[in-house]
Amino acid sequence: MTGTLYVIGIGPGDPELLTLKAVKILRDVPCIFFPKGKEEGISLARSVVEGVIDLSQKELYELHFPMAKKQGNKFSRELTERWDEIGSAITGILAQGKDAAFLTLGDPCIYSTYFYIHGLLQKGSRIQIEIIPGISSINLAFSKIEQPMALADEAFVVIPAAYWESFEPLLANFHTIVFMKVHKVFYQLRELLSQKGLLRNAWYVSKLGMKGERIIADLREVTDEDLNYFSMVILKGRKDE
Numbered sequence: 001m002t003g004t005l006y007v008i009g010i011g012p013g014d015p016e017l018l019t020l021k022a023v024k025i026l027r028d029v030p031c032i033f034f035p036k037g038k039e040e041g042i043s044l045a046r047s048v049v050e051g052v053i054d055l056s057q058k059e060l061y062e063l064h065f066p067m068a069k070k071q072g073n074k075f076s077r078e079l080t081e082r083w084d085e086i087g088s089a090i091t092g093i094l095a096q097g098k099d100a101a102f103l104t105l106g107d108p109c110i111y112s113t114y115f116y117i118h119g120l121l122q123k124g125s126r127i128q129i130e131i132i133p134g135i136s137s138i139n140l141a142f143s144k145i146e147q148p149m150a151l152a153d154e155a156f157v158v159i160p161a162a163y164w165e166s167f168e169p170l171l172a173n174f175h176t177i178v179f180m181k182v183h184k185v186f187y188q189l190r191e192l193l194s195q196k197g198l199l200r201n202a203w204y205v206s207k208l209g210m211k212g213e214r215i216i217a218d219l220r221e222v223t224d225e226d227l228n229y230f231s232m233v234i235l236k237g238r239k240d241e
């Protein structure tokens, strides 16, 4: 019988934010897949779980997912071929009847690389897939700034910061805006927020739950050293009220 793939959200980086369900499954499965963005170096997901789970008796596979950039409105052939390879590697293990876990940082359903291969895994195979939610970096961010994402009739929106230029219309409809993946456009976004008089309504948060965590309530204090991939800007319509 084919094994089950558990796609597990392991939270934003603090091992104490792993769920009980994640820990239980990780203890039980014989194989674990760790995605990583760079070919070299240790997977961040691995470093989160290894203090909690004894990995010495497990089959461990690190899977290199190159950055998913589109060419026009399509992903490159190189990229889709890589996803095919990863999909085959996973189905190969499950076909041996072994259960496996595929780790994702935060929650698997929020901007996770896993979904680039989900369709491939479902296609033409009898794999059982179970997705285990995790605490997203977004959840942790609002806890850290001690603000609600939304209250009563308020609405909130999450956008990749690459769309920073088109955020203005959102301000009319959403009380809270979360800009993910903000590091590459941080200065442009800060300038725009400054022009709109919104600087006092924003927070910069980075490496939440990780070593070097930063929570900066005044965006003017953010410098190059604070900028990294694990960061976001949160804009609240009425921070001052």
Ligand SMILES: C[S@@+](CC[C@H](N)C(=O)[O-])C[C@H]1O[C@@H](n2cnc3c(N)ncnc32)[C@H](O)[C@@H]1O
Pocket: 012, 013, 104, 105, 106, 107, 108, 109, 110, 111, 112, 113, 135, 136, 137, 138, 179, 180, 181, 182, 205, 206, 207, 208, 209, 210, 229, 230, 231, 232
């Ligand atoms: C590809 S998305 C993955 C999101 C993840 N699935 C989640 O639920 O948190 C990566 C982006 O999430 C945000 N992020 C992830 N982990 C973070 C952390 N520990 N601290 C701050 N932001 C984080 C950053 O904006 C980063 O560029």
